[in-house]
Amino acid sequence: MEINFQGAKTIGPVFNYEMNAALWRRRFIQTLRIYPVVMLVLLATGYGLGAFRADADSLIPRSVIMAVSYFIIGVVPILAIIGFIVIARANDAEYKKAKEQQGKFIYDDAFTIPSEEMHGYKLAMLTRRPPMLTGLTGDPYTADSSAVCTDNPEHIPPVVNCECGFYAYRLRADAQFELSINPGAFMLDVDLYGIGFIYDRGFRAETQVAHHLTVPGRCMRCKILTPRVFVPVFHLGPTNYTWWQWETRCSFCSSTFKEADKLTFPQMAEELKITVGPRRP
């Protein structure tokens, strides 16, 4: 189970197409939000001008207000539903197109495998005792390992039309963004080897060697002081997600832990067989 799907959702052209569709959906929903406001303003205006009074001397005929109300209550929601259907269809079409485009990034011919060095960045958690590098999907792996496909035992990752293989971002900035939305994770510097698929934003390959784990600048609990040690925190959850997860903490936030439970950075490096410390230049 040494497989990791992290990053798969933001690779290459798929990312861009999804961005487009998402943008349109967002704009449409933003426009729809003013619908109740428009309705209230119209009703208030109608009321103010006397359209709801029974007597005949109102400024706007009652029939006009009724027609406008029917339009707003009956027709606008139908237009909105049609709008959502159109956007959803555009979404599907773009997704299909993106899938087809994705195929073009794949090297089917073994003689044109990329010669580019696949050095990249990715996120990992530290789980279990003793600690192990763990993908965001929960699958543990060692610093030097080959991917295994969990869907099809016949696969030697990476395989066309399958998600198997080790993933990494090409740019540190992309991994950094992922890190900002996965606060329990650490950033790894990795090299990928073997047959590799190269995407716009990263790589997918058979073998991965992790070199360095970057310790965040601040304690993962108080977010203020400088971290000094790793401590194991028990995470309770659905069966697969119940585990010991290691965090870097300052001296204060780690003071309740037994000395035997704490790991210094060199000790963690020893356990994981990679370097552990501040961001590597």
Ligand SMILES: [Zn+2]
């Ligand atoms: Zn596979």
Ligand SMILES: [Zn+2]
């Ligand atoms: Zn702290």
